[in-house]
Amino acid sequence: MTLSIAHPADFHVHLRQGVLSELVTPHVREGGFSTAYVMPNLKPPITTTDQALTYKATLEKIEPNVQFLMTLYLSPELTPDEIRNAKNAGIIGVKSYPRGVTTNSDGGIESYEAYYPVFEAMQEVDMVLNLHGENIHILNAEPSFLPHLHKIHSTFPRLRIVLEHATTRAAVEAVKACGDTVACTITVHHLDLTVDDWAGQSWNFCKPVAKYPDDRQALRDIVRKGHPRFFLGSDSAPHPPSNKSTCTPSCGCAAGIYTSPILLPLTAHILESFGALDRLEGFVSTFGRDFYKLPANGSKVMLQRASEEGYTLKDESVVPFWAGKQINWTIPKQ
Amino acid sequence: MTLSIAHPADFHVHLRQGVLSELVTPHVREGGFSTAYVMPNLKPPITTTDQALTYKATLEKIEPNVQFLMTLYLSPELTPDEIRNAKNAGIIGVKSYPRGVTTNSDGGIESYEAYYPVFEAMQEVDMVLNLHGENIHILNAEPSFLPHLHKIHSTFPRLRIVLEHATTRAAVEAVKACGDTVACTITVHHLDLTVDDWAGQSWNFCKPVAKYPDDRQALRDIVRKGHPRFFLGSDSAPHPPSNKSTCTPSCGCAAGIYTSPILLPLTAHILESFGALDRLEGFVSTFGRDFYKLPANGSKVMLQRASEEGYTLKDESVVPFWAGKQINWTIPKQ
Numbered sequence: 001m002t003l004s005i006a007h008p009a010d011f012h013v014h015l016r017q018g019v020l021s022e023l024v025t026p027h028v029r030e031g032g033f034s035t036a037y038v039m040p041n042l043k044p045p046i047t048t049t050d051q052a053l054t055y056k057a058t059l060e061k062i063e064p065n066v067q068f069l070m071t072l073y074l075s076p077e078l079t080p081d082e083i084r085n086a087k088n089a090g091i092i093g094v095k096s097y098p099r100g101v102t103t104n105s106d107g108g109i110e111s112y113e114a115y116y117p118v119f120e121a122m123q124e125v126d127m128v129l130n131l132h133g134e135n136i137h138i139l140n141a142e143p144s145f146l147p148h149l150h151k152i153h154s155t156f157p158r159l160r161i162v163l164e165h166a167t168t169r170a171a172v173e174a175v176k177a178c179g180d181t182v183a184c185t186i187t188v189h190h191l192d193l194t195v196d197d198w199a200g201q202s203w204n205f206c207k208p209v210a211k212y213p214d215d216r217q218a219l220r221d222i223v224r225k226g227h228p229r230f231f232l233g234s235d236s237a238p239h240p241p242s243n244k245s246t247c248t249p250s251c252g253c254a255a256g257i258y259t260s261p262i263l264l265p266l267t268a269h270i271l272e273s274f275g276a277l278d279r280l281e282g283f284v285s286t287f288g289r290d291f292y293k294l295p296a297n298g299s300k301v302m303l304q305r306a307s308e309e310g311y312t313l314k315d316e317s318v319v320p321f322w323a324g325k326q327i328n329w330t331i332p333k334q
Numbered sequence: 335m336t337l338s339i340a341h342p343a344d345f346h347v348h349l350r351q352g353v354l355s356e357l358v359t360p361h362v363r364e365g366g367f368s369t370a371y372v373m374p375n376l377k378p379p380i381t382t383t384d385q386a387l388t389y390k391a392t393l394e395k396i397e398p399n400v401q402f403l404m405t406l407y408l409s410p411e412l413t414p415d416e417i418r419n420a421k422n423a424g425i426i427g428v429k430s431y432p433r434g435v436t437t438n439s440d441g442g443i444e445s446y447e448a449y450y451p452v453f454e455a456m457q458e459v460d461m462v463l464n465l466h467g468e469n470i471h472i473l474n475a476e477p478s479f480l481p482h483l484h485k486i487h488s489t490f491p492r493l494r495i496v497l498e499h500a501t502t503r504a505a506v507e508a509v510k511a512c513g514d515t516v517a518c519t520i521t522v523h524h525l526d527l528t529v530d531d532w533a534g535q536s537w538n539f540c541k542p543v544a545k546y547p548d549d550r551q552a553l554r555d556i557v558r559k560g561h562p563r564f565f566l567g568s569d570s571a572p573h574p575p576s577n578k579s580t581c582t583p584s585c586g587c588a589a590g591i592y593t594s595p596i597l598l599p600l601t602a603h604i605l606e607s608f609g610a611l612d613r614l615e616g617f618v619s620t621f622g623r624d625f626y627k628l629p630a631n632g633s634k635v636m637l638q639r640a641s642e643e644g645y646t647l648k649d650e651s652v653v654p655f656w657a658g659k660q661i662n663w664t665i666p667k668q
Contacts, residue, residue, distance in 0.1 A: 002666075003663075018650075019647055019648045019649065019650045020647075020650045020652075022647055022650075023645055023646070023647035023650050023651070023652060024645075024652060027645070032665050189655055203653070203655075204655075238652040239652070240650065240651060240652070241644065241651055241652070241653050244653070257655045258652050258653065258654050258655055259654060259655045260654070261645065261654050262654050262655070262656065262661060264663075264665060265661045265662075265663040265664050265665060266655070266656060266661055266663075268662075268663035269661045269662045269663050272662065272663075301665065302665065302666055303663045303664065303665060303666075304663070304664060304666050305662060305663060305664075306660070306661060306662050306663060306664045307662070309664050309666070310575065311357055311358075311361070311595065312357070312666070313353055313354075313356055313357035314353045315353065316352075316353045316354045316356075316357050316574065317357070317574060317575055318354075318357060318358060318572040318573070318574070318575070318592050319537075319575050319578070319592065320592050320593060320594070320595050320596050321523055321537070321538075321591045321592055321593045321596070321600070322596065322600060324660070324662070325660070326640070326658070326659070326660045327596060327599045327600055327603045327640060328599075328602075328603045328606065328639060328640050328641070328658075329337075329598075329599040329600075329602035329603050329606075329637045329638070329639060329640060330599050330637065330638060330639075330640045330643050331366050331598060331599060331635065331636065331637060332336075332636055332637075332638050332643070332646070
């Protein structure tokens with residue numbers, strides 16, 4: 001059995017800097033994706049059009065076959081003029097994510113009124129606002145963020161807003177209740193994990209953390225329903241293994257789950273596990289592209305069942321012994 | 335956990351002709367092997383030095399990074415002069431395998447006396463005789479072949495002989511009882527399968543067929559013991575999927591199991607499953623090289639646990655989510 005998927009797009013991905021960026025950026029394509037909506041959380045964060053274009057050029061040099069969609073970090077320095085400048089330069093969106101206790105923050109959740117002139121300009125030029133709606137207390141932060149979403153949406157009804165990496169039933173319901181200008185990304189790992197999976201397993205720890213089975217069920221249900229305002233943003237976040245493992249009590253663990261190199265196969269596997277394989281193309285490609293107004297280019301990616309995995313050359317093909325079975329040893333990629 | 339294995343050598347492999355050969359020959363290297371002892375069973379079979387050298391050049395053009403060790407097919411046309419010619423040209427061995435009911439055959443087992451002048455020449459110039467000791471009735475042929483092995487060995491005690499793809503306790507005991515000039519290859523699939531695995535599953539059907547649990551135990555025991563005259567010959571035999579599957583009652587099924595592209599990881603996995611991982615290097619490299627008088631060149635192949643599989647660039651590395659777990663979908667290799 002094979003599937004042909006139109007031009008998958010990952011609407012939330014961390015591509016980092018330096019050597020780590022050289023390592024992980026090609027994995028977007030390895031994971032089956034040809035469009036990446038890129039996080040601006042570098043050191044320092046990307047707050048200007050010039051920085052974003054420089055970063056884009058760096059990424060394109062590493063991986064010329066991926067379309068990189070660039071974003072700015074929402075910060076007090078951002079002005080309406082810079083928004084118009086960014087729009088003209090092809091930058092797609094502005095990202096708001098927790099900055100801890102800084103100016104314009106209220107108990108960890110930002111007070112957004114200070115940004116209203118920026119949002120006004122974004123609405124005017126049709127840029128997208130990405131809200132990373134969780135902070136501080138990991139298990140209850142998302143619901144407490146949702147009133148901010150509603151307030152911004154009602155104040156700027158034509159501003160396209162994406163609530164990033166939803167993890168709760170409350171978030172799903174909140175986005176559903178909004179108008180057509182509000183969408184939501186869901187990661188593939190949040191369709192798989194619950195609290196029990198990261199308790200004691202640091203490699204499954206990310207922010208926002210996976211919640212309870214009922215929350216996961218809400219995420220799965222909205223995907224199975226094929227709701228066009230819910231689509232994939234992997235939040236794929238690479239960290240060195242030393243920052244993920246907790247070999248000793250003093251090991252720190254970074255939040256983040258890395259899915260880029262296996263993203264499309266894994267998404268197919270997990271959607272199939274809850275009866276939503278027929279929604280794969282919508283979830284990984286068409287729904288997000290439609291919301292972002294980015295038409296597909298006609299290219300396709302093929303998937304096949306791993307149990308049928310083989311090798312083909314012209315009219316010859318072969319399938320190895322143990323195809324589809326787990327082999328516990330591997331020759332590392334060079 | 336990683337393992338470093340000296341220069342693995344597969345002492346029994348089918349590399350075919352034409353497009354199929356172009357497809358499968360690079361898989362020797364993909365499977366972690368840099369030396370391949372090549373079957374001469376082409377159409378027509380390789381019976382002369384010139385044919386063997388032409389075939390070798392074809393294989394080297396497809397995959398320049400593998401050392402191909404060439405063989406001739408034992409047939410009535412082969413003369414002592416051609417043996418000396420072959421030896422001078424770097425050909426390593428001569429293969430005897432069932433030809434069905436032909437001249438010089440006795441109930442499917444060849445009568446070898448007619449070949450004694452050839453064996454005499456082989457002993458003189460130190461070429462290897464490879465005996466494929468099974469034919470006709472699949473479950474009892476190997477033991478009935480063993481007297482032939484003993485007779486040739488006692489007649490030509492300095493002739494190096496390899497009994498190919500042993501599958502029975504009787505074969506293991508027979509080779510053990512011989513002197514140092516008699517060795518034995520074992521496939522990785524015969525260390526895994528028994529009768530029950532191929533009954534009803536045509537993809538596990540090969541010749542010789544996998545035998546009973548006690549036979550497999552004998553194979554595993556001799557590998558675990560690290561006996562230096564028992565080493566890997568994969569008998570990796572690619573067939574088109576249409577010749578392996580039995581989708582309808584009229585589908586034919588070719589005998590053969592294809593292991594080349596996964597050979598070293600699979601061998602490590604299976605040896606570990608019966609407590610013989612510490613014998614891996616002997617089994618896949620040093621024992622066979624010593625018997626064949628082919629010193630290793632110092633190169634190594636690294637293996638790591640699949641659950642640790644990740645990506646590394648300079649000083650950065652990342653490990654993806656679900657590493658070591660089976661994902662049921664895959665993007666086909668281009």
